[in-house]
Amino acid sequence: MIKQAIFLVGGAGTRLGSITRSTPKPLLELAPGTAFLDLLIDEAARHGFTDILLLSGYLGGQVEQRYHGRRVRDSRLRVLREEEPAGTAGALRRVSAELDPWFLLANGDSFFDINLRRLASVPRGSALGCLALRHVQDTSRFGGVTLEGDRIVDFSEKRGERGPGLINGGLYCLSREIQDRLPAIGSLEGQVFPSLAREGLLLGIEQSGYFIDIGLPESLDQARRCLPQLMTRPAAFLDRDGILNVDHGYTHRPEDLTWIPEAREAVRDLNDAGYFVFVVTNQAGIAHGFYTEAAMDDFHAEMARQLADVGAHVDAFYHCPYHPEASVARLKTPAHADRKPNPGMILRALRDWPVRPAGSFLIGDRDTDIEAASRAGLPGYLYRGGSLRMTVNQAWAACAGPRPKLGGELTCAS
Structure with a gap:
């Protein structure tokens, strides 16, 4: 990389x-x-x-x-x-x-x-x-x-x-x-x-x-x-486990990274179209003490490396380590604002980056993902298996496609 x-x-x-x-x-x-x-x-x-x-x-x-x-x-x-x-x-x-x-x-x-x-x-x-x-x-x-x-x-x-x-x-x-x-x-x-x-x-x-x-x-x-x-761009918000990588159950070791079919290509398509790409993921395994945030960071670094191999990247990873039944005391909270279905991670990204809401969307594999998107004022789409690239294309179509490119070297939208 x-x-x-x-x-x-x-x-x-x-x-x-x-x-x-x-x-x-x-x-x-x-x-x-x-x-x-x-x-x-x-x-x-x-x-x-x-x-x-x-x-x-x-x-x-x-x-x-x-x-x-x-x-x-x-x-x-x-x-x-x-x-x-x-x-x-x-x-x-x-x-x-x-x-x-x-x-x-x-x-x-x-x-x-x-x-x-x-x-x-x-x-x-x-x-x-x-x-x-x-x-x-x-x-x-x-x-x-x-x-x-x-x-x-x-x-x-x-x-x-x-x-x-x-x-x-x-x-x-x-x-x-x-x-x-x-x-x-x-x-x-x-x-x-x-x-x-x-x-x-x-x-x-x-x-x-x-x-x-x-x-x-x-x-x-x-x-x-x-x-x-x-510089204002639409964004694609992607859940992680079950959307980008196969969910093996509290997946966190780099050697366990297995990509969903055409997931990396889907991210590259979004990059090519000028979208921001954000991962928004609940990480209850940290709350339960199964692994640390440092281990999660190593996993994300491996994801970034393998995405770069195909010409793709994630702009930012957002995670929620909190859980109402956490065994790690500092991470135990009944309903943290970041834990989906709450929209906290999405709202943080909207504050951190110059996101254009028009054309933005979320893709997840659970109803909690879709609810989080709805609470943030964005459309959400369920991935039901198969090619993630196809699901991304369907989301684009439903959101009236990616942002229009500004044409020419010395022209821009009025």
């Missing part, structure tokens, strides 16, 4: 003119108190990347002051500053000792709304990297990418021939072995990637999520209008 995400945040943003004279481009605000980079970091964190590096340069002290040593969700942030500009390739080379065997690399001035775990799970074989690609109506501003099968074979220059085509979306899954190809000063996009493409060592995966970069004043304005609304 790839856990490292690196953001290139060292550019001067010269095309933005006076806007970036005293503020690094990634720290430009989308809304009061919320920087563009905040959004990118939160996306990486919710996808389960726990080691986040920010490679800063221009006005890097501001980046360091804002982020170094912070934690976002379960992720640790580090800022590594370059003293002299070395380009995107040079910046990466200077931190080669910090690189994991495989890592996510992202431009700090563009946002591509995709399932990051799908990019990180693409079968790579002998390739040294995989790029997320986006189809746009005019490639001349960005430079085009030629994809043959799953291999990138060519890049075209910016301001080249106008017309529709694929562009580099600014999100990469790279091997540490790429460090041997990095110049001391130079560009990943202009030098390293074209060389790898000529050798057949670079993969591409086309994705259709909303894309925008903030390199021009008009695109920055567009981001400020669009991205706050885009």
